[in-house]
Amino acid sequence: MTNKKLLLIDGNSLAFRAFYAMYNQLDRMISHEGLHTNALVAFNNFLDKIVDPMAPDLALVAWDAGSGKETHRGKLFPEYKDGRSKTPEEFKEQFPYLREMVMLHGLRNYEQVGLEADDIIGTYSRLGEAAGYSVIIVTGDQDLTQLATENITVNVTKKGVTDIESFTPEYIKEKFNLTPAQIIDKKALTGDTSDNYPGVTKVGEKTALKLLSEYKNIDNLYANIDAMKQSKMKENLINDQKLAFQARELATILTDATLELPLAELEYRGVDFENIVPFYENLDFKQQLAKIKALRKSGQIDSTKDQDDDVRFVPLTENNLHSITMLGSKVAVHIEFVGDNYHDGEMIGFVIGNPEIGYYASRDVSLLKTDELKSVIENEDVLKNVFNVKAQLVLFKRLGLDLKGVNFDFMLVAYLLDTVANDNVLSTLAQRFDVYLTPDEDIYGKGAKFAIPTDDHVVLSHITSKADGLFKLENPAFSELNQHQQTHLYTDIELPLAFVLAEMEYQGIKVNPEYLTEKGKDLSERISDIQSAIYIEAGEEFNLNSPKQLGVLLFEKMGLPVIKKTKTGYSTAVDVLEKLAAQAPIVDHILQYRQLAKLKSTYIDGLLSVIYPEDSKIHTRFLQTLTQTGRLSSVDPNLQNIPMRSEEGRLLRTAFVPSKSGWKILGADYSQIELRVLAHVTDDKNMQKAFLNGEDIHAETARAVFGLADDAVVDPLMRRTAKAVNFGIVYGISDYGLANNLGISRAEAKNFIDTYFREFPQIHEWMNTIKDFAREHGYVETIAHRRRYLPDIHAKNFNVRSFAERTAMNSPIQGSAADIIKIAMIKVNEALQKNHLQARMLLQVHDELIFETPVDEIDELTEIVTSVMDSAVALDVPLKVDAHYGDTWYDAK
DNA sequence: CAATTCACG
DNA sequence: ACGTACGTGAATTGT
Numbered sequence: 001m002t003n004k005k006l007l008l009i010d011g012n013s014l015a016f017r018a019f020y021a022m023y024n025q026l027d028r029m030i031s032h033e034g035l036h037t038n039a040l041v042a043f044n045n046f047l048d049k050i051v052d053p054m055a056p057d058l059a060l061v062a063w064d065a066g067s068g069k070e071t072h073r074g075k076l077f078p079e080y081k082d083g084r085s086k087t088p089e090e091f092k093e094q095f096p097y098l099r100e101m102v103m104l105h106g107l108r109n110y111e112q113v114g115l116e117a118d119d120i121i122g123t124y125s126r127l128g129e130a131a132g133y134s135v136i137i138v139t140g141d142q143d144l145t146q147l148a149t150e151n152i153t154v155n156v157t158k159k160g161v162t163d164i165e166s167f168t169p170e171y172i173k174e175k176f177n178l179t180p181a182q183i184i185d186k187k188a189l190t191g192d193t194s195d196n197y198p199g200v201t202k203v204g205e206k207t208a209l210k211l212l213s214e215y216k217n218i219d220n221l222y223a224n225i226d227a228m229k230q231s232k233m234k235e236n237l238i239n240d241q242k243l244a245f246q247a248r249e250l251a252t253i254l255t256d257a258t259l260e261l262p263l264a265e266l267e268y269r270g271v272d273f274e275n276i277v278p279f280y281e282n283l284d285f286k287q288q289l290a291k292i293k294a295l296r297k298s299g300q301i302d303s304t305k306d307q308d309d310d311v312r313f314v315p316l317t318e319n320n321l322h323s324i325t326m327l328g329s330k331v332a333v334h335i336e337f338v339g340d341n342y343h344d345g346e347m348i349g350f351v352i353g354n355p356e357i358g359y360y361a362s363r364d365v366s367l368l369k370t371d372e373l374k375s376v377i378e379n380e381d382v383l384k385n386v387f388n389v390k391a392q393l394v395l396f397k398r399l400g401l402d403l404k405g406v407n408f409d410f411m412l413v414a415y416l417l418d419t420v421a422n423d424n425v426l427s428t429l430a431q432r433f434d435v436y437l438t439p440d441e442d443i444y445g446k447g448a449k450f451a452i453p454t455d456d457h458v459v460l461s462h463i464t465s466k467a468d469g470l471f472k473l474e475n476p477a478f479s480e481l482n483q484h485q486q487t488h489l490y491t492d493i494e495l496p497l498a499f500v501l502a503e504m505e506y507q508g509i510k511v512n513p514e515y516l517t518e519k520g521k522d523l524s525e526r527i528s529d530i531q532s533a534i535y536i537e538a539g540e541e542f543n544l545n546s547p548k549q550l551g552v553l554l555f556e557k558m559g560l561p562v563i564k565k566t567k568t569g570y571s572t573a574v575d576v577l578e579k580l581a582a583q584a585p586i587v588d589h590i591l592q593y594r595q596l597a598k599l600k601s602t603y604i605d606g607l608l609s610v611i612y613p614e615d616s617k618i619h620t621r622f623l624q625t626l627t628q629t630g631r632l633s634s635v636d637p638n639l640q641n642i643p644m645r646s647e648e649g650r651l652l653r654t655a656f657v658p659s660k661s662g663w664k665i666l667g668a669d670y671s672q673i674e675l676r677v678l679a680h681v682t683d684d685k686n687m688q689k690a691f692l693n694g695e696d697i698h699a700e701t702a703r704a705v706f707g708l709a710d711d712a713v714v715d716p717l718m719r720r721t722a723k724a725v726n727f728g729i730v731y732g733i734s735d736y737g738l739a740n741n742l743g744i745s746r747a748e749a750k751n752f753i754d755t756y757f758r759e760f761p762q763i764h765e766w767m768n769t770i771k772d773f774a775r776e777h778g779y780v781e782t783i784a785h786r787r788r789y790l791p792d793i794h795a796k797n798f799n800v801r802s803f804a805e806r807t808a809m810n811s812p813i814q815g816s817a818a819d820i821i822k823i824a825m826i827k828v829n830e831a832l833q834k835n836h837l838q839a840r841m842l843l844q845v846h847d848e849l850i851f852e853t854p855v856d857e858i859d860e861l862t863e864i865v866t867s868v869m870d871s872a873v874a875l876d877v878p879l880k881v882d883a884h885y886g887d888t889w890y891d892a893k
Numbered sequence: 894c895a896a897t898t899c900a901c902g
Numbered sequence: 903a904c905g906t907a908c909g910t911g912a913a914t915t916g917t
Contacts (some may be wrong), residue, residue, distance in 0.1 A: 546915055547897055566897070573898065598899060602912055629909060631902085638911045641901035649900080674902090674908095728907065737907030798904045810908045814902095818909095846902040846909085895917085902909080 003151075006128035007056035007268070008121045010139035011063040011109070015098055017140040017157055018042035019091045026090060031284045036090040040097055040283060047105045050138065050164070058133065058266040061102045062120035063111040070114050073250050080250065082196045097283065104276040106269035110261060118144060119254035125152050126255045127263055138164070143192075145172055146183040146253060177213055185217045188248035199247045200240040202233065218244055273301050286436040290427075294442040297458050313351065313359040313464040320360075321372040327357050330407070331376065332385040332467035335365060335395045336459070338452070341636055342391040343505070343619045344612075347398075348452055349459050351467045352376070359467055361460040368399050383407035385470040387426050389495065390624060393502035410470055412494050413477045415625035416486050419788055424625055430469055433476045437469045438462060489784045489819075494624065497822050500829045500841065501622045501632075508617030509639070509842045509852075510659040513608060519652065520604040523596050530593045537586040544593060547572045560584060595646065603643060603652050610637045617659065622844070629811050630786045630818040631846060640845045642889075653890035658852040666839075666858065666885040667892040668865045669848030670821065672697055673879065674730050677816045680875040681783070684762035691877040698723040704759035705752055725752050729763065730813050732806025767809055774808040782815035783873070784823075820879070821847060824872035831864050850889065858885055 019039035022029065029038045051059065068074055068081045099109045110120055121137055125147050128135045135152040137144055145154045145167040154167040169180055178186065189208040191199030203211075215221035222241060228234045237244075273292060280288045295301045297310075314320065333352050337345040350368060353359030367373060376382050377396065382405050386392050389409040396403040414429040415422045422429065427439040443462045444450055453459055481487055535541045538557075542549045551570035554560045560580050564571040574591065581587045610618055623633045634640040642656075643649025658665055670676075675697055679687040690700040699714040702722035708714065714722075721742060728738045739749035757764035771793075774780050779789045788811045792804035825844060832839060839853035839861045849869070853861045862883045870879040886892045 543915080545898095545913090548915075568896065571897085594899080598913085601914080602900070606912070623910095627909065631909060633910055635911065638901085641899090641911065643900060645901080731906095731908045734905090734907065736905060740905095741907065799906075802904085803906070806907070814909060817902095848902085895915105897915085898913090900911085900913105 003132060003134040005054065005056040005058070006124070006133040006135045006263075006266070007051065007054060007059040007107075008124055008128075008135065008137045009051075009059070009061040009107070010117050010121060010137070010141060010144065011061040011098070011102070012117050013140035014046060014138065014157065015039055015043055015095075016091075018046065019088075019094070031282070033282070035093060035097070035283070037094070037283050037285075039091060039094045040101065041285070043098055044101060044285070044288065047101070047107075051105065051107065052271060054136070055270075056136065056268050058128070058263060059107040059268040060110050060120075060124060060266045061107050062117040062124075063099070063109060064117050065111040065113045065115065068116055071116055071119075072114075072254075073116070077197055077246060077250055079196055084194070084196070100279060104272050104279055106271055108261070108266050110259075112257075112260065115254070115257055119257050120259065122147055122253035122255040123257040123259055124263070124266075127259075128152075131263060142167075143183070143187060143251060144253065146180050146251075147255070148172060148180040176209055178209070182212050182217060184248055184251050185212055187251035188218050188244045191243070191247050192251065195250070197247055197250050198240070198243050200244050201236040203236065207233065218248060286434075287427075287431065290436045290438045291442050294438040294462075297461070299455070310461045311359065311464050311468040313353070313361040313460055315460070316360040316362040316367060318367070318370075321367070321370055324352065324360060324372045324376055327353060327376065327382070329381065330354055330383040330385070332359075332470040333377070333392065333403070334387065334463055334467050334470075335368075335392060336463045337391075337395060341621065342394045343398075343621070347395060349456075349463055351460065351463045353464075353467060355468060355471050359464045361464050363456050363459065365399065368396075368401060374401060378402050378404050380404040385410070385467075385474055387411050387466065387470060388424070390498040390502045390505075390622075393499060394506050397502070397506050406495065408470065408474045408478065409495065409498065410473050410477060411625055412498065413481055413490060416490055416494065416786065417477070417480055417484065419628050419630075422625055426466055426469065430473060433473050435469050435472045437465055484787065485785050486787070489786060493784060493819065493822050493826070496826045498624060500825050501624060503829075504841055504843065505619055505621055507659075507840055507842065508612070508615065508619040509850075510615075510617050510657050511607065511611055512655045512657050513611055513616065515655045516604050516608050516652075519655075520600060520608070523600045523604060527593065527596050527600060530589055530596070534586055534589050534593060537584075537589065544590070545597070550590065554580070554584075554587070558584060558586075560587075595648070599643065599649055599652065603649070606637055607655070615659075620843075627818075628788055628807075630782060630815040630822075632818075632844060634843075639843055651890060654888045656889035657887070660852075660854075663852050663854055664858060664885045664887060665889050665892045666851045666853055666861060666865070666883060667848055667889070668851075668862075668869060668881055668883040670817075670869065671880040671882055673817045673820065673847050674813050675726060676875060676877045676879060677783075677813050677820070678730060678763065679877045681812060681816065682760075682763045682766035683876065684760045684766070686760050687763065688877050698726060701726055701756070705755050707755075721752070725756055728753075729756065730810060732809035733767075734802070734806070770812060771805050771808050774804070780808050780812050782812050782819050784816070784819035786815050786819060788815065817847065820873045821849070821869075824869045825849065827868045827872055828865055831868050832861075835860065835864060837861060837864070850892070853885075 022038035022042045025038050026036060029036060029041060031037050074080045102109050112120065121144065125135045125137060129149065129151045137147060137152065137154045139154065140157045142156050145156065148154045148167050148169050150169065155164045156167060157163060158165050172178055172180055186208045189199050189203045189211060190205060191197055211221060215224065225237060277289065277292060331352050331354050335347050335350045337347045339345040347365040349361065349363045350365055351359055351361040368377065378401060384406045385408040386406060387409065388411045389406050393403050410426065410429065411424060427437040430437050443458065444452060481490055531544060534544060538553055542553060544550065548569060550572050554572065555562050555570045560583060562570055563576045563579055577587050577591050581591065607618065612619060618637065620634045620639045621636050623635060626633050643652055656665065676691055679691055690697055698719050702714045702718040703710065703712060705722055705725065706718050724742050725738065728741065733753055735746050735750040735753055738753065739746045742749065770780060774790050774793045778791065779787045781787050790804045790808055792800050793808065795801040795804065821844065825841065828849065829841060837857050837860065839851050839857050841849055841851050843850040851861065866881040866883050869881045884892045
């Protein structure tokens with residue numbers, strides 16, 4: 001059974017949080033009347049995301065009346081809340097609208113002179129509890145956790161206003177080892193700087209918790225203070241005793257105030273959709289308005305007025321197909337599909353058209369195969385606007401069509417403009433261009449509630465609005481692209497690459513399921529043997545996959561030394577276990593178990609589950625608009641992290657085979673591409689010389705760093721060290737990181753770095769130049785003008801800022817390497833076609849390309865691939881490509 | 894849904 | 903004094 005719910009919201013503290021959560025948007029979020037709306041937007045989000053889904057029976061938002069001076073606290077302590085910085089005007093002006101917003105969301109506002117919001121909440125929470133309600137409090141102020149009981153949960157916002165931490169008596173016990181009542185005593189000892197009342201001198205949270213675990217409360221503490229050991233703290237406690245008791249009174253929230261509104265009047269009425277529309281219109285909440293419109297359309301809320309300002313479409317049938325050929329020279333095209341995976345997701349409708357002539361839409365995608373549609377889709381001269389060209393290409397391939405003439409892919413353009421603000425969702429990406437589209441979620445729901453609306457009109461008008469949106473987005477997006485000097489990157493790299501990737505994904509790579517199944521059986525046996533051995537050594541059975549349980553065993557029961565801790569407990573990561581292996585044989589067995597379990601679950605079971613039975617192939621998706629550097633990523637499954645470093649794992653590559661008998665797998669990889677890019681962009685003559693002379697770069701680095709003669713033999717340790725330094729340089733070096741990696745002291749690491757920078761002075765100079773560039777422009781870019789914004793470069797926090805600085809150094813390197821292989825992929829594909837090779841590209845793994853090819857084409861393919869790859873981009877150093885082939889991916893080494 | 898671990902470049 | 907090496911995805915546990 002569920003109790004009735006009473007929701008109590010601390011209006012002031014949440015509004016305050018809301019204002020500062022979106023403070024950086026302050027100047028952007030201004031309504032047409034000149035009103036700042038940042039706090040309103042965030043507060044509205046909170047009401048939508050937290051309150052409405054909760055559907056409480058009673059609800060109230062409590063506000064402070066006045067400054068707090070008229071309250072019992074102000075009378076008790078005249079300096080109460082003094083010294084608070086004045087509430088910004090930009091915030092104050094939003095207050096009346098906040099109250100109206102609350103009302104329109106169906107909640108009561110409440111304030112009362114002489115009471116603070118806390119006291120209103122405290123009193124109603126007790127009243128509600130007594131009346132048998134489950135009480136939920138939401139606040140930004142941790143002090144309210146003193147109100148928690150079995151029936152009263154206090155939710156405190158953590159970051160922003162929708163990220164919440166739930167305080168129950170059990171949780172408070174766990175987190176602070178305190179009862180809710182002791183929260184008051186804690187405050188009594190520490191005081192409150194923001195409310196401007198002191199506690200005991202030099203007592204902060206840590207000390208307060210320690211004292212309370214010993215003395216329970218301040219009454220008991222002061223009763224026993226004479227017995228306390230002499231210390232500075234004891235002196236402070238004695239001197240500040242009065243302050244502590246005063247602070248306790250100030251910190252205590254009233255639970256017995258006299259209130260004017262009976263509980264029964266707090267009934268939650270839900271959103272008043274009729275009246276909230278003009279309110280949102282006045283504030284220019286376009287996204288909210290679009291959402292309400294979608295809800296109306298899908299029949300989830302009543303609509304009294306039939307206000308259909310939708311983009312019109314004509315239902316397409318067999319009878320009006322000829323209209324399609326009259327659409328002219330530019331259209332938007334969109335096939336709607338279910339889920340993320342366009343390789344097997346169901347196609348539920350499509351739209352084609354433009355704002356001038358009109359849009360045609362149908363739920364029946366087989367209409368696309370008709371001659372009329374085909375003649376437009378496959379016509380290069382009819383320009384197409386799309387969202388996610390690669391997905392659309394694959395969907396059309398599934399229908400046997402070859403989409404041509406693609407002009408504008410909003411998803412690709414949006415990614416190039418800003419890699420960070422890219423969630424690949426059309427409706428959110430469109431907002432930055434002031435185009436407001438209904439989110440898919442509002443039409444289809446999400447998660448378990450996903451459903452295609454029964455009314456076809458709803459689906460088709462939704463996808464029509466997407467197509468129409470693409471026309472509104474085209475000019476502003478292209479114009480920004482041009483301002484960024486990224487037109488070439490889009491037109492000549494990302495867009496053609498999408499076609500190459502679509503073909504690779506659609507082709508897929510063949511795998512041998514029997515091999516995986518056999519290997520899986522072998523692994524299962526060995527895993528269970530090791531597991532038994534571990535249980536015997538441990539003297540008990542436990543969940544070996546649980547780092548928590550393993551930590552308890554190793555570090556508590558067995559008493560092994562703790563080498564590293566994580567946020568939540570002991571670390572049991574490989575580097576830790578390797579250090580412990582000598583001390584207990586069980587550790588080595590755990591490492592073996594981990595390795596085999598990983599192979600079995602991720603690579604045997606994982607891969608077997610994504611083989612398409614109809615062609616025995618795996619069809620990954622390369623995400624082209626995800627990484628912050630310009631690399632691709634691969635999902636469903638990830639084919640860019642198939643094991644390689646251990647022989648046991650590497651053998652799994654045997655399962656990846658050519659799709660035709662008599663064919664081979666060929667792999668071609670760039671050698672040291674990132675260091676070559678580094679030598680190029682920094683224009684460091686010493687490093688360039690090493691590459692121009694075809695030297696072993698790590699050995700050459702070792703000679704430089706260790707001051708050896710040009711022809712000296714480099715011992716393996718020196719080479720390994722130099723290699724680590726080279727890696728460190730590419731990652732945006734720090735002495736701390738290098739020391740950690742090499743297991744040397746920071747001073748030694750710093751020494752290496754200093755020497756390195758002396759030997760390669762232009763690298764050093766570039767590292768400073770690129771950081772300056774980032775600070776001045778707020779972004780860094782690659783050789784193809786791919787951008788990465790680094791707002792944190794100005795952060796006050798050292799860690800945050802340092803991270804941005806390393807990113808400033810690393811991204812142009814990693815990103816330029818990504819540019820190069822992308823260009824190579826396009827050129828290789830062109831060369832394959834031009835030379836009429838049957839061979840095809842299957843995979844890209846950051847610096848290597850994998851192909852399948854008839855045996856008799858191998859020599860020609862090798863020649864074409866290596867020459868195209870190493871001439872893809874002309875750098876000031878040569879690019880080097882190695883190629884290998886064999887019967888399987890494993891053998892292409 | 895976050896945290897941990899481990900696979901790759 | 904500060905205290906992380908850069909970029910990813912998947913499986914698993916545990917709240």
